[in-house]
Amino acid sequence: MVYGICNLPVIPVRADVGNKSEIVSQLLFGEVFEVLDKxxxxxYVKMGYDDYEGWIDSRQQTSLSVDxxxxxxxxxxxxxxxxxxxxxxxxxxxxSLHLLPGSNLPFLDNDSFSINETDYLFLGLSRLPDLEDFEQEAEDVLRFYLNAPYLWGGRSVFGIDCSGYVQLFYKHFGVRLKRDAWQQAKQGKVIDFLQESKLGDLxxxxxxxxxxxHVGILLNESEIIHASGRVRIxxxxxxxxxxxxLDKYTHKLRIVKRLV
Incomplete structure (x- = not known):
């Protein structure tokens, strides 16, 4: 097997070979993958984070040891x-490289780390994802992405889709979600009534x-934040x-799930 890591700020993951092919997702710096074909x-890669598959440009990555x-x-x-x-x-x-929120900082130690033969110094704020401060920090993380433009396959504040937004939000707290909305709908526990929902429910x-x-994140039982045109409430x-x-209903509710 061959393995690799994204060593650029963000790279497109495409449905097929070629720069004109549809972007189905993105890899952020430090995210890893297994190479299945060339x-x-x-x-053609399978992401280590969520097992999603797609095509990337081989010039936008570097190899990685299996360990x-x-x-x-x-x-x-x-x-x-x-x-x-x-x-x-x-x-x-x-x-230098500009980093997006949610980018991995592999093996970070005192603001520095190495990938293969390249040594990096990190300048910015980092976090080790966990759920300890979820209730206190969740809404701040959600609102950080407000007005980010909708982008099919996007996973950043400069362009994001509905399931990418949900996945990236939960990455900040160490909860791994699949990539697409229909996959995410299979995770978590069903909440029987919307009135029983709480901050962070999907x-x-x-x-x-x-x-x-479509998927969005509930702020409470009557408000949702989601990527539709832009990240909005x-x-x-x-x-x-x-x-x-628009003064109308835009999406028909199917189910509410709880992850934490």
């Missing part, structure tokens, strides 16, 4: 916290065929999401 300059892959995949790593100003300095190379929405097509009731801007 065509020309593209690698380092397993540690980063299976053990909680420090991540870049809520800031758009975090940076990495490549020591001895006079190069609400899922379906289409006329009964397929899960809307009203929710037993029917679904009601948009004040």
């Amino acid at each position: 065509k020309a300059e593209y690698l 380092d892959f397993n540690v980063i995949k299976n053990e909680e790593q420090h991540i870049a916290d809520l800031s758009t100003h975090a940076m990495l300095l490549k020591l001895g190379k006079e190069e 609400a899922f929405f379906d289409n006329e065929e009964g397929e899960i097509i 809307d009203q929710i009731d037993n029917t679904g999401i009601f948009s004040r801007e």
Whole structure:
């Protein structure tokens, strides 16, 4: 097996080979993957974080040992916290990288770490994900992404989709979710009544065929924050999401799940 790690701020994961192919997800710095196939300059990979699969440009990654892959995949790593100003300095190379919140900082020790032969100095705020301060910090993390534009396959404050937003939010607290909304709907515990929901619960929405097509995070029993056009706060009731801007229901409620 061949393994690798994202060594750029963010790279696209595509549905097929080529720069014109649909972006289905993104890898943030420090996230790892297993290589399953190769065509020309593209690698077909399975992400270590959520087992999602897609094609990446082989020039946008670096190889990784199996031991380092397993540690980063299976053990909680420090991540870049809520800031758009975090940076990495490549020591001895006079190069820098801007980091996005949620990026991995593998083996971080006193603000420094190494990947292969490259030494990095981290400048910014970091956190070791855990649930200890979930109730105190959850809403701040959620609101950090307010007004981030919707981007199919996106996982950053500069472009994000509904399930990417949910996944990235929970990554800050060490709770691993799958990538797509329909996959996430299979995780957690069902909440029977919306009135019993609390901050952090996930609400899922379906289409006329009964397929899960959208997910958002409940702030309380009557408000939801979700990525639809942009990350926004809307009203929710037993029917679904009601948009004040459009003066109509936009998403039909299917199920509410609790992760923590």
